[in-house]
Amino acid sequence: MASSNFIDYVKICCRSGHGGPGSSHLHRDKKNAKGGPDGGDGGRGGHIILKGNKQLWTLLHLQYQKHVIAKPGESGGASHSTGADGDDVVLEVPIGTIARHAETGEKMAEIVEDGQIEILTPGGRGGLGNAHFKSSTNQTPRYSQPGEPGQEEWVILELKLLADVGLVGFPNAGKSTLLSVVSAAKPKIANYPFTTLVPNLGVVPYRDYKSFVMADIPGIIEGASEGKGLGIRFLKHIERNSILLFMISVESPDIAEEYRVLLNELETFNPELLDKQRLLAITKTDLIDDELEKEMRKTLPKDLPTVFISSITQKNIVQLKDLIWQTLNAE
Ligand SMILES: Nc1nc2c(ncn2[C@@H]2O[C@H](COP(=O)(O)OP(=O)(O)OP(=O)(O)O)[C@@H](O)[C@H]2O)c(=O)[nH]1
Numbered sequence: 001m002a003s004s005n006f007i008d009y010v011k012i013c014c015r016s017g018h019g020g021p022g023s024s025h026l027h028r029d030k031k032n033a034k035g036g037p038d039g040g041d042g043g044r045g046g047h048i049i050l051k052g053n054k055q056l057w058t059l060l061h062l063q064y065q066k067h068v069i070a071k072p073g074e075s076g077g078a079s080h081s082t083g084a085d086g087d088d089v090v091l092e093v094p095i096g097t098i099a100r101h102a103e104t105g106e107k108m109a110e111i112v113e114d115g116q117i118e119i120l121t122p123g124g125r126g127g128l129g130n131a132h133f134k135s136s137t138n139q140t141p142r143y144s145q146p147g148e149p150g151q152e153e154w155v156i157l158e159l160k161l162l163a164d165v166g167l168v169g170f171p172n173a174g175k176s177t178l179l180s181v182v183s184a185a186k187p188k189i190a191n192y193p194f195t196t197l198v199p200n201l202g203v204v205p206y207r208d209y210k211s212f213v214m215a216d217i218p219g220i221i222e223g224a225s226e227g228k229g230l231g232i233r234f235l236k237h238i239e240r241n242s243i244l245l246f247m248i249s250v251e252s253p254d255i256a257e258e259y260r261v262l263l264n265e266l267e268t269f270n271p272e273l274l275d276k277q278r279l280l281a282i283t284k285t286d287l288i289d290d291e292l293e294k295e296m297r298k299t300l301p302k303d304l305p306t307v308f309i310s311s312i313t314q315k316n317i318v319q320l321k322d323l324i325w326q327t328l329n330a331e
């Protein structure tokens with residue numbers, strides 16, 4: 001179960017290109033055996049660049065790319081011609097990717113938008129050609145600059161999903177089903193625990209062309225923080241969500257207890273998760289009648305807004321979206 005095509009951590013060695021050397025060419029032609037210096041500048045070495053791509057959800061495509069090497073800049077030439085810059089290497093990454101220096105842990109870049117470009121490892125500058133060094137005392141400098149060397153560094157890329165609402169619940173609570181009902185996402189849904197092995201994101205359209213993003217993550221069980229079930233690896237994906245929607249099925253023998261277990265696992269993972277706004281959806285209410293629902297209302301945890309929903313009959317789905325929207329905008 002551990003193997004998956006969802007990769008949220010890669011370590012790669014980035015080597016940017018050296019700058020091309022400047023030229024120390026001296027002009028010569030039929031009429032003029034001793035023309036002046038006309039050496040052009042060297043080209044810049046290729047950068048290693050990160051670029052946000054909203055179509056990507058994982059770092060899987062970078063998993064086997066251990067070394068990323070950009071080309072050097074070309075040398076400057078005669079007649080003031082500048083050498084071509086080395087080709088940049090562009091690494092396309094999902095939104096929410098953070099780049100850190102592997103040795104120092106220092107944050108180098110963070111991708112938060114589609115199309116955003118960040119130079120991760122800059123290429124070396126090209127050297128200046130000899131034409132720049134002509135002066136009144138030295139009419140024919142034979143000196144030109146070498147290019148600046150490129151850099152080599154190990155970089156860690158880590159992905160944290162950016163979503164407004166994170167779904168938190170036991171396996172089989174109906175998280176993926178809700179996502180499939182309110183968004184165009186097509187997560188796998190099945191009547192067994194741990195159907196969802198990797199996070200899914202969906203854009204939820206809301207009244208008047210507004211929208212918010214919902215993240216469906218694998219189910220959490222008691223002991224997840226000690227590695228039970230799928231463990232808590234995926235909990236980091238709700239660290240950046242602004243609100244948490246807890247989901248508990250009407251089939252639960254004890255809703256308040258299930259809520260307590262979920263909170264406890266979150267707290268063990270990262271106490272700051274408890275600072276987030278919380279909402280509760282009681283799911284699969286089509287399985288019970290109004291009578292039972294009334295009884296159940298008495299047993300709910302007291303400290304958070306609660307909606308009884310059914311993804312199958314769509315009961316209170318609009319109300320749930322309203323509540324999410326209001327909570328998001330109240331912050
Ligand atoms: N009756 C009823 N069944 C539902 C409803 N929502 C989900 N289910 C069923 O509950 C089962 C689990 O649904 P999922 O959406 O896969 O649950 P999940 O929370 O994503 O589960 P994991 O991915 O394992 O954590 C499936 O058989 C769904 O068809 C609902 O509103 N009513």
Ligand SMILES: [Mg+2]
Pocket residue numbers: 175176177187188189195196216217218219
């Ligand atoms: Mg699921």
